[in-house]
Amino acid sequence: MEFRKKIGLLPKKPGVYLFKDSRGNIIYVGKAKSLRSRVSSYFSGKPSDPKTGRLIKKIEDVEYIVVDNEVEALVLEANLIREYSPRYNVNLKDGKRYPYLHITDEPFPRIEVVRRRGRDGMFFGPYTDAGSMRRTLAIIQENFRLRACRYDLPNRAPQRACLNHDIGRCDAPCQGGVTQSEYSERIEEAALLLKGRHRELVKRLTHRMNDAAADRDFELAAKLRDQISAIETIWQKQKIDIDLADRDIHAIAVGSNSSTAVTMQVREGRVIARQEFYIAVSPGTSKKEVMSGYLAQYYAENINPPKEILVSVLPDDADGVSRLVSERRGAKVGLRLPERGEKRKLVQLVERNAELLLSKLVLEKKKVHLPFAVIELEKELRLKKPPRSIEAIDISHLGGTAAVGSLVTFRDGKKYSRGYRRFRIKTAEPGDDYASVYE
Structure with a gap:
């Protein structure tokens, strides 16, 4: 079916749409109150920014998933972004599942x-x-x-x-x-x-x-x-906050093709956690879009949200994020950008941490020196770029029982112990190494 005709047949229901390129790769995942209206908007009039213009030139097909409401769409969008890491989405680059x-x-x-x-x-x-x-x-x-x-x-x-x-x-x-x-x-x-x-x-x-x-x-x-x-x-x-309130404080720092986020979890006026994230973004992505993508993915995983969220910049879809977090909490959650007072100082503190984290990331990228073996591996395997991250999996068992899997990771030609994992194989048939690797 012709692509433009396919757009006209999209349902006027909330859901998630997936744009694909000529190779069938998913290059962007988005959410919508009305799938037909949202997808059609990409192709009516001039692109709103250079990034959207580059995306539109690559789109060759669209798929969609209908859901019951906007909150479900927001959660599904975050999960699909994490699953496929589309090129044009804001994507948390943690490299692993945090414990x-x-x-x-x-x-x-x-x-x-x-x-x-x-x-x-x-x-x-x-x-x-x-x-x-x-x-x-x-x-x-x-x-x-x-x-x-x-x-x-x-x-x-x-x-x-x-x-x-x-x-x-x-x-x-x-x-x-x-x-x-x-x-x-x-x-x-x-x-x-x-x-x-x-x-x-x-x-x-x-x-x-x-x-x-x-x-x-x-x-x-x-x-x-x-x-x-x-x-x-x-x-x-842990004391930091004067009013003994529960709140999460989020701040981002945006670079040309990467960004950072820092979150401080405060409960009863005490900091109980400080979290750092690296975010992959395409050039031209706005701060609002980065914050929107970050919060959606963060609260799709986080299951103990507080009654208040403070941010360094309001996200594109502030109402949708607020509804998502309120549903997670089971009560109304406020999403605010403080402009003055103690709350503003807290946000500025977290924002400075995000900026320092971004500076550290930029310096690390400049200092990268790839070993000769990595360069040679790129040539031998005819890769388009050096294999900076390599993961190897092995399965061991005792006569087909008590199967375990191990994963070792190399970054830039050196072992990366933080990426090592051990897995207990539970569903694969005994002795089936291929199924064990798949699990």
């Missing part, structure tokens, strides 16, 4: 590190600073003494408690060392810490400490006192 902390949905839950968000249990993150995440996990293990083992408790349990119990990091629910109700209370308190609800957590622990003292259980009261002290120490170190 989450997952509280499992079990009678005696565990807290584990995962790379993908599922539907069971509770998830916190993503964490761009894995070191900070693991320090947080260590604090939780030390103070709440939760299990780390994978036994199906209480149905299957080991014969004796493990080393974590011996060093005071677990109260051995596998051996009846803690009741299910007591353990559930600890899980709730650990979740409060991960959510940044320090005041509510300290209030609960103080109440338990007073009850223990009244019952003359002074050993438990002393443990709870030490927990409260440790949590309050962390809380004071």
Whole structure:
């Protein structure tokens, strides 16, 4: 079917459209209240900017997906951009999936590190600073003494408690060392810490400490006192905001073909996370468009949004982003560009961090010196440009069982340990290496 006729047959419904080039590659993904109106607008009149002009010259075909509302369109758009990395979209270039902390949905839950968000249990993150995440996990293990083992408790349990119990990091629910109700209370308190609800957590622990003292259980009261002290120490170190509010602060810095974003998560007036992202953009992309693409992808992954979002520049689709985050939170979320006062100073602080990150990125690009082996590999494989990033996958198993996959990464001819991964193969047939690699 002729391309222009195909546009005229697009439905007047909300959805996502995918532009393709002559080779069938997806070069742009967009969202729309009305697919027909939005797609038609690209071909009626003069392009709004040089970037759109370059995009239009490349378009040879369009596909679409109809959804129920604009929020669904925004989430689907973000997921498709992450999946296909279209040339003309704003795309977070994290190079990996950032980890989450997952509280499992079990009678005696565990807290584990995962790379993908599922539907069971509770998830916190993503964490761009894995070191900070693991320090947080260590604090939780030390103070709440939760299990780390994978036994199906209480149905299957080991014969004796493990080393974590011996060093005071677990109260051995596998051996009846803690009741299910007591353990559930600890899980709730650990979740409060991960959510940044320090005041509510300290209030609960103080109440338990007073009850223990009244019952003359002074050993438990002393443990709870030490927990409260440790949590309050962390809380004071994180203080930044004067009104004890929950908010995310986003700022971007835009370069010619790359941009950076920095997000500061503030809960109860304390910084609980600082996240850095590199963003791939095509020349001519506006700051508003970069911010819009960044926020849509960020909140498509982030599952614990606050009641207020502060930004260094309002996004193109501010109403759509606000609806997306409000749906994620289950309550109204304000999206604001502060112009004065303390909130403006906070945004300027995060904005300076984004600009410094962009300067660092530019300097690193200038300093890149590719080893001779990388240049030779480009020639031998007849590539269009040097293979600056190389990933290798291998599958190992024991007679077809207990299959695991390993991935090693090289950047600019040198090993990149942060890109190393290990995977447990779950769905592939035993001994089928090809299916294991695909999984």
